[in-house]
Amino acid sequence: MPSIIKRSLVVPGLLALLAGCSGDVDSPNESKVKPSSSASVGEYGDILVDGKPVTGSKPSGNKKIPYQRTYTDGELYAPVTGYRSLAWGTAGLESIYENSLTYRKGDDVETTISPEVQKAAFEALGELRGAAVALNAETGELLAVVSTPSYDPAAFSGYSSKDQEAWKKATGDKNKPMLNRALREATAPGETFDIVIAAAALDHGLYDTLDEPTDGGSGECASATIRAALARSCDEVFAKLATDLGEERLRKTAEGFGFGDDELNVPIRVAESRYGSYRDGAITVTPLQLARVTAALANRGLMVGPHLIAEDEEGQVAQSVPAATAGLLLPAVREKNEWAPTDAGDGTPSSWSLAYAQTEKGDTVALAVRVETSNADAAAHVTAAMAEALS
Numbered sequence: 001m002p003s004i005i006k007r008s009l010v011v012p013g014l015l016a017l018l019a020g021c022s023g024d025v026d027s028p029n030e031s032k033v034k035p036s037s038s039a040s041v042g043e044y045g046d047i048l049v050d051g052k053p054v055t056g057s058k059p060s061g062n063k064k065i066p067y068q069r070t071y072t073d074g075e076l077y078a079p080v081t082g083y084r085s086l087a088w089g090t091a092g093l094e095s096i097y098e099n100s101l102t103y104r105k106g107d108d109v110e111t112t113i114s115p116e117v118q119k120a121a122f123e124a125l126g127e128l129r130g131a132a133v134a135l136n137a138e139t140g141e142l143l144a145v146v147s148t149p150s151y152d153p154a155a156f157s158g159y160s161s162k163d164q165e166a167w168k169k170a171t172g173d174k175n176k177p178m179l180n181r182a183l184r185e186a187t188a189p190g191e192t193f194d195i196v197i198a199a200a201a202l203d204h205g206l207y208d209t210l211d212e213p214t215d216g217g218s219g220e221c222a223s224a225t226i227r228a229a230l231a232r233s234c235d236e237v238f239a240k241l242a243t244d245l246g247e248e249r250l251r252k253t254a255e256g257f258g259f260g261d262d263e264l265n266v267p268i269r270v271a272e273s274r275y276g277s278y279r280d281g282a283i284t285v286t287p288l289q290l291a292r293v294t295a296a297l298a299n300r301g302l303m304v305g306p307h308l309i310a311e312d313e314e315g316q317v318a319q320s321v322p323a324a325t326a327g328l329l330l331p332a333v334r335e336k337n338e339w340a341p342t343d344a345g346d347g348t349p350s351s352w353s354l355a356y357a358q359t360e361k362g363d364t365v366a367l368a369v370r371v372e373t374s375n376a377d378a379a380a381h382v383t384a385a386m387a388e389a390l391s
Helices: 002-018 074-081 115-125 161-172 190-203 226-232 235-245 247-256 287-298 323-335 376-390
Strands: 033-035 047-049 055-059 067-071 107-110 130-136 142-148 275-277 302-304 317-319 349-358 364-371
Touching (some): 130 376, 190 226, 190 287, 190 349, 235 247, 287 323, 287 349, 364 376
Antiparallel strands (some): 130 364, 349 364
């Protein structure tokens, strides 16, 4: 009887896998795959990072599905690879490129991830709950997509009782290790949204430069310029700017930066970052969305991509704000070293950090990190580690 119970638990997943079904609604681009250089005949194709496989195959002991997935540094790359399980189907890139990676075809999928930057962010986050994104501002390539705590997809890639226990542990963990916080968790942006407010104030003609006195604030923030208000975290100044702009003009600028896009795929589906109302505090943002905003400023207002698959030249290019606006704001954002902690929207403290770094080729990389802590230095520690990995 016990063996019958175990078998009944995994049959639905096996049937889904045999039928070629997947649980994701992400959009694949099968033209970006290539014949595997590492898999033996009949094995799965691999997901590659810097040309090296972070996935593999081994005999499953099942005649209908002869191989099961293995993973190298599974926790590190889980937000990118997703999982492939004989019992519970597929997710992430494993799901999106199901037709190419399947053992019947065995093609490889090359990602844009930098192993050095990915590892630096993962290790810097440590045991904290958080996420990190590194986005090449000029090419739209995602160099790091990190979420912690993470999970090891190899732990439940089979269909044994041990795999079942690992699946239950991962899906039942209160820390939600299977939630991709970098792409699929949208929370309150805190003062990082001041960038959007400042852009809107410039774009709609409230101010011509960052160095004109405003008519908001008190104390050291009284009549502070936009540049000084950003540096000093002058909430009252930006609240007054938002009021002067009004919801519609502020919404227009936010949407220009990508807020409200509910169809963004990289090709993993990204949660929508929403601008509901500044007055009501109904604004949420993913770490990827803030990386896009930061990247746009460094690229003359152009938003490229983003994309996770190498050689993907089909990512959209959009003008978020005029090049002149981006040029005015960029130095002030570069100079800001600390972002005040905020409430994530559910009582959870949240620390943000936005920063810039450069690749060896000289491309600008936007870095965005969110950590669930009231320690303002926690997120900055992660962006610093990523910047060092890029240098």
